[in-house]
Amino acid sequence: xxxxxxxxxxxxxxxxxxxxxxxxxxxxxxxxxxxxxxxxxxxxxxxxxxxxxxxxxxxxxxxxxxxxxxxxxxxxxxxxxxxxxxxxxxxxxxxxxxxxxxxxxxxxxxxxxxxxxxxxxxxxxxxxxxxxxxxxxxxxxxxxxxxxxxxxxxxxxxxxxxxxxxxxxxxxxxxxxxxxxxxxxxxxxxxxxxxxxxxxxxxxxxxxxxxxxxxxxxxxxxxxxxxx
Numbered sequence: 550x551x552x553x554x555x556x557x558x559x560x561x562x563x564x565x566x567x568x569x570x571x572x573x574x575x576x577x578x579x580x581x582x583x584x585x586x587x588x589x590x591x592x593x594x595x596x597x598x599x600x601x602x603x604x605x606x607x608x609x610x611x612x613x614x615x616x617x618x619x620x621x622x623x624x625x626x627x628x629x630x631x632x633x634x635x636x637x638x639x640x641x642x643x644x645x646x647x648x649x650x651x652x653x654x655x656x657x658x659x660x661x662x663x664x665x666x667x668x669x670x671x672x673x674x675x676x677x678x679x680x681x682x683x684x685x686x687x688x689x690x691x692x693x694x695x696x697x698x699x700x701x702x703x704x705x706x707x708x709x710x711x712x713x714x715x716x717x718x719x720x721x722x723x724x725x726x727x728x729x730x731x732x733x734x735x736x737x738x739x740x741x742x743x744x745x746x747x748x749x750x751x752x753x754x755x756x757x758x759x760x761x762x763x764x765x766x767x768x769x770x771x772x773x774x775x776x777x
Contacts, residue, residue: 556583557590564591566626581721588700592693595624600686614681618674631658632759633669638662639750649750650709669763676770680777688773695735696766701728702739703761709752738765 555574560583562569574580599617606613622630635653641661642652658666680689704719729736742764746757 550579552577552579553583553586556580556585557587558583560584560587561591561594564588564628565595565624567594567624576717578721581717585700585704585718585722588697589694591625592695592697593690595621596690596693598624599681600689603681610682611678614678615674617681618677621677622670622673629759629763630666630670632756633763634658634662634666635756636746636750636760637665639756640746643750650711650752650754653750653754653756669767672767673763673770676767676774679774680770683777685773685777688776692766692769692773696762696769698732699735699739699761699765700758702732702736703743703758706740706743706747706753709754712754715753715755715758735765738768 552575555572556579558569559571559574559580561567562571563584564587599621602620603613603617606616608616635658638655638659638661639649639653641659642649677689700718701722701724704715704722705724708715708719739761742761743753743757746760747753750757
């Protein structure tokens with residue numbers, strides 16, 4: 550249990566800018582299981598923070614809806630958006646028969662990756678701002694948790710041999726049949742996205758996981774807009 554809690558704290562500190570102190574830990578299966586569980590917890594924390602800000606800020610609703618949507622991106626340190634840029638760069642590198650893995654590992658991003666990521670940001674802020682303006686708080690909580698919970702289905706796929714962190718997460722847990730059945734639509738969507746990505750660039754890694762989270766969040770947010 551101690552290792553799982555350390556994994557959760559590590560995951561929160563890694564996937565967010567929240568000031569969480571991490572104790573010394575042993576990177577075993579229990580620790581990595583905690584890291585997995587930290588992702589939906591991070592989604593819950595973020596949703597509670599931005600909803601609270603929206604409620605208490607003394608500003609016009611339309612302004613603070615946009616403001617808290619932008620602040621949300623800061624809360625996770627743009628980590629998944631960086632993955633979006635790398636994945637887009639990797640896709641276009643594959644079209645030119647370049648070494649896709651090397652391109653995705655480069656610290657800088659290309660012009661197309663930057664433009665594509667900007668479009669992702671616009672789609673996310675537009676949809677999230679609208680849901681805030683309509684005060685769809687429970688829907689926002691659900692979406693921020695659900696998109697990150699896709700990690701449980703994503704790790705069932707095969708990953709690049711150099712993705713040691715992802716492969717450690719993969720080996721730390723087995724998803725039960727009941728869990729898969731209860732969340733079947735998210736399981737199907739996750740596998741669909743990642744299999745398409747793998748077909749396009751030839752492999753899966755940590756960047757493609759971040760891309761999946763961002764894309765799922767945008768899809769769910771825009772479904773939420775349609776349902777409002």
